[in-house]
Amino acid sequence: xxxxxxxVNSLRSRIDRVEALLDRHEIDVLALQExxxxxxxxxxxxxxxxxxxxxxxxxxxxxxxALISRVGLDDVEVGFPGMPGxxxxxxxxxxxxGAICGGVRIWSLYVPNGRKPGDPHYVYKLDxxxxxxxxxxxxxxxxxxxxxxxxxxxxxxxxxxxxxxxxSTHVTPPERAAFQAFLDDGWLEVTRAHAPxxxxxxxxxxxxxxxxxxxxxxxVATPALAERVTGAFIDREERAxxxxxxHAPVVVDLEGRADxx
DNA sequence: ATGGTCGTCATACGA
Numbered sequence: 280x281x282x283x284x285x286x287v288n289s290l291r292s293r294i295d296r297v298e299a300l301l302d303r304h305e306i307d308v309l310a311l312q313e314x315x316x317x318x319x320x321x322x323x324x325x326x327x328x329x330x331x332x333x334x335x336x337x338x339x340x341x342x343x344x345a346l347i348s349r350v351g352l353d354d355v356e357v358g359f360p361g362m363p364g365x366x367x368x369x370x371x372x373x374x375x376x377g378a379i380c381g382g383v384r385i386w387s388l389y390v391p392n393g394r395k396p397g398d399p400h401y402v403y404k405l406d407x408x409x410x411x412x413x414x415x416x417x418x419x420x421x422x423x424x425x426x427x428x429x430x431x432x433x434x435x436x437x438x439x440x441x442x443x444x445x446x447s448t449h450v451t452p453p454e455r456a457a458f459q460a461f462l463d464d465g466w467l468e469v470t471r472a473h474a475p476x477x478x479x480x481x482x483x484x485x486x487x488x489x490x491x492x493x494x495x496x497x498x499v500a501t502p503a504l505a506e507r508v509t510g511a512f513i514d515r516e517e518r519a520x521x522x523x524x525x526h527a528p529v530v531v532d533l534e535g536r537a538d539x540x
Numbered sequence: 541a542t543g544g545t546c547g548t549c550a551t552a553c554g555a
Contacts, residue, residue: 288546288547288555289546291547292547292548313547316548340548340549340554341548341554392555481546482544482545482555483543483544483545483546484543484544524546525546525555
């Protein structure tokens, strides 16, 4: 089974790229973030014609996440238990959606950005991650993957120039501790070993052309699921050229049939 | 310290 995660930065503006991505890599399950659309706005015909089911949540242009699967899409959950709310205009339910796809529970997650250390959004980010960790502890007995835009650079190597981030989010010790807490609970990040390099490049200043990016998109898996990972790659070509998202898709291959026990 | 570029909706704001 092949799964992928991509911060698409508007699903409506890039639906053609999503369909091409699914075709190009024969993806079974695609988790999207920053869909920036309500469910009723989504153009789904091309996806359905390809045999995919879609579960999405979004409120106006804010955030939004989705799961696209051709190996089943069952027990859909919008938001995780205990997910903290932020209130208007940011809708908390638009940051997490989970479902069982091919026997694996997959969560598409859009971790809050945080804006600036000390900002209320930063406090919210840390609280959101702490509550996700709590909820995730109940999921460790079933094959589960927490995939998406974590908005954290776990190591200095995950930043093109960490000295430029001294007053920025994504690299602060509390954020890194929040990520590490999942690993301490037994979760494993399964893409790094197979797919080095960045997953996000700012639109400013030709950051992609100069490979000045961040590694912030991850697949965090339960141990049994991590053992099934046979490979992963970052589709850097998707980030090139006009009309690209500012993130590249991350693709992961899992051993075994979609319905394998 | 500032500005640069996107997407969305409306010409401001979040990333």
